[in-house]
Amino acid sequence: MVILTRYQACMTAAHEIASLLDRLSRLHGTGRRAAGLNPAQASALDYLARANRFSRTPSAVADYLSATRGTVSQTLKSLAAKGLAQEGPGGSDRRSRRYDLTPQGQAVAGALDAAPQVDLPASQMEEVRDALQQLVRGMIAARGGRSFGLCRSCRHHRASAQGAHCALLDVPLRDEETTQICQEHEPGRTEKARPDGCDAGGE
Amino acid sequence: MVILTRYQACMTAAHEIASLLDRLSRLHGTGRRAAGLNPAQASALDYLARANRFSRTPSAVADYLSATRGTVSQTLKSLAAKGLAQEGPGGSDRRSRRYDLTPQGQAVAGALDAAPQVDLPASQMEEVRDALQQLVRGMIAARGGRSFGLCRSCRHHRASAQGAHCALLDVPLRDEETTQICQEHEPGRTEKARPDGCDAGGE
DNA sequence: TGCAATACTTTCGACTCGACACTATCAAAT
DNA sequence: ATTTGATAGTGTCGAGTCGAAAGTATTGCA
Incomplete structure (x- = not known):
């Protein structure tokens, strides 16, 4: 009996993490709701602002947010209806669609992170961020999902004198694309510990 | 232009944390949905399993989960309808209600954390847990919420030869209650860095 | 006896979500 | 060229969440 209640309180770290995530999810969600957008729209908007041109499709958003395509389809349509995103053809595959943020959408996405x-303290912020990254990676790995890391940390990324290149899709990459999220991302080269590749040394 | 895209990718730690929380919330929520319960019900159930008898009221659940009383009232009713919780009078105040878990409810709550x-690795789990705790505390503090720590780490907690005692409510405490969550919790005595008081030395 | 505050419930409309069915397109096998 | 099956996306449906607002019962204070 004592053992039972003691176990309930001093539970495993895994359970404790789950409980903290419960609370965090709600704290975070209610905070985001304060803006004009609802949580799902805010999440999709933030993703669209950070993903490269190969990764702004409904399917990619659904994978990233662990939602179904049907749900994401509605969310993206509502973003388009509000003038924050624009729908267009996605590439050579005529089934594919791509959602690009409008200037208003970029402005709203920028305003979202301005709200603290x-x-x-800065040092704790970085600790927390690193821990969250570890946690996301662990949970993604546990269910076989994709990593959605930054392009330049991918094992298909090639840098040359003429510019960057993706060996998987066999396409040239614009300079700024190498720091965006890619749905095809596979970790492998450098920055194993920090696959989002936000190191120092600007430029 | 380059500065803008670089900023989008290498954003502030605060924004990065917000984005990670978006993804974590969804990963966590969909994982919980896999059981028979939906996320809100799972969160409430987990809280009820860990809160002491003064803290299992609808108002306390609402505060803990950052939801409104109306919403929580429905969630608790649905838990009761499923036979996982039982509603009863909360104490001397006849307005107050208390929800206790039934044996089935405790079993389901136990099964929830069994699903990993x-x-x-264990060391990383603890790092992550500590970081999440810091984050929760920071977010709670930023919006003036309550800490909901464990009873025995509260500044109103008194230990004596006859047993534990709460100086705020002026009631004797059963032994196992001192390791449960309390809505009246105010950090202050020991364990500032770890207000959930899960230290070693297991009885 | 009022009167305001509190604890909780109920109802309402907006919305999310997953499940499912559906169309369009692609790719590969025949 | 046709068939077949997989894939990308959309539309619809019901269950459930959410916050807001109104309502009830109770408490405590003047």
Whole structure:
């Protein structure tokens, strides 16, 4: 009996993490709801602002957000209806669609991160961020999902004098695309510990 | 232009944390949905399994989960309808209600943490847990919420030869209650860095 | 006895979500 | 060229969440 209640309180780290995530999810969600957007729209908007041109399709958004295509389709349509995103053909595959942010959408996406959800010392912020990245990676791995890392940390990324190149899709990459999220991302080359590749040394 | 895209990718730690929380919330939520319960019900159930008798009221659940009382009232009713919780009078105040888990409810709550959401080395698990705790505390503090820590880490907690005692409510505490969550919790005594008080030395 | 505050419930409309069915397109085998 | 099956996306449906607002019962204070 004592053992039972003791176990309930001093539970495993995994359970404790799950409980903290419960609370965090709600704290975070209610905070985001404060803006004009609802949480699902805010999440999709943030993703679209950070994903490269190969990764702004409904399917990619659905994978990234762990939602179904049907749900994401509605969310993206509502973003388009609000003038924050624009739908267009996605590439050579005529089934594919792509959603690009409009200038208004980019402005709203920029405003979202201006609203501080939490106020911690900078060093703790980085600790927390690294831990969250570990956690996301662990959960993604546990269910066989995709990593959605930054293009330039991918094992298909090639840099040359003429510019960057993706060996998987066999296409040239614009310079700024190498720091965007890619749905095809596979970790492998450098930056294993930090696949989003946000290191120092600007430029 | 380059600065803009570079900024989008290498954003502030605060924004990065927000984005990670988006993804984490969805990963966590869909994982919980896999059981028979939906996320809100799972969160409430987990809380009820860990809160002491003063803290299992609809108002406390609402505060803990950052939801409104109306929403929580429905969630708790649905838990009761499923036979996982039982509603009863909450104490001397006849307005107050209390929801206790039934044996089935405790079983389901136990099964929830048996399903591993993430698989990381133990040391990383603890790092992640500590970071999440910091984050929750920071977000709670930023919006003036309550800490909901464990009873025995509260500044109103008194230990004596006859047993534990709460100086705020002026009631004796059963032994196992001191390791449960309390809505009246105010950090202050020991364990500032770890207000959930899950230290070693297991009885 | 009022009167305001509190604890909780109920109802309402907007919305999310997953499941499912559906169309369009592609790719590969025949 | 046709068939077959997989894939990308959309539309619809019901269950459920959410916050807001109104309502009830109770408490405590004047």
